[in-house]
Amino acid sequence: MTVHTTRSTLTAAVSLLVLGLAGCSSTQGGEPEPNTGRQTISAASDPLHIDQPKNLAGLTAPCQLLTPQQLQELGAGASEQDKSEWGQAACRWRNQQLAIKVSPDTVQGQGLDYTAKIYGDGSGNPNAQVSGYPAVHGGVNDLRCNVFVGVSDKQVLSVSFTTGSEGRSNPEYADPCAMADKVAGLVLSNLPPA
Incomplete structure (x- = not known):
């Protein structure tokens, strides 16, 4: 009788422990899901998740992000060497037609989260896409994006794309965000995968 009571008590305790652990963590494929600070969203439905990441971290010369052929196009x-608002090396090209500034951000580590909250679609999501990558337009006016x-x-x-004083008659520059997206797409085509 004592063995049976001890066995029943042990079985009940193990059952409670298993139930308690099951209530504390969710699993997928047998592995606990890490707490990332974001709401639990599958990668496929997270508009800020990058499925095919590119590598900006290995850059030492942002002025080489565009090829001579692309710059001519x-x-x-x-x-000109420049600095970004976050202190990282950037590059600028300008003439009477246009000004372009390309700034990699590999130091802040926030991805698009912060920018999407400020400039996004109102719900913290991107408001654009460039070559299949989530993007956010900000600082937009008739001449700049x-x-x-x-x-x-x-x-x-x-x-950043800005129409110069002699570029205002160029119909291609009528939509500065389309031009900024075009430049960003050219840069993306030159970046290696992460």
Whole structure:
């Protein structure tokens, strides 16, 4: 009788322990899901998740993000070293037709989260796409547009396009966000996978 009571008590205790653990963690495929700080959203439904990340971290010269052929196609001027708002090296090309600034962000580690909350669609999601990558347009007016493209979950490519004084008659520059997206797409085509 004592063995049976002890066995019943042990079985009940193990059952409670298993139920308690099951209530504390969710699993997928037998592995506990890590707490990322985001709401639990599958990667497929998270608009900020990057399925095929690119690598900006290995860059040492942002002025080489566009090839000479691409710069000629864009009608860009000579390159100038610059700095981004977050202190990282950037590059600028400008002439009387246009100004382009390309700024990689590999230091802040926020991906598009912060930018999407400020400039996104109102719900913290991207409001654009560039070559299949989530993007956010910000600082938009008749002559200027910034596009921020998530190239990985933590890295962002920022491209600014501004129409110059002699570029206002160019119909291609009538939509500065389309031009910013075009430049960002060219840069993306040059980036290696992560």
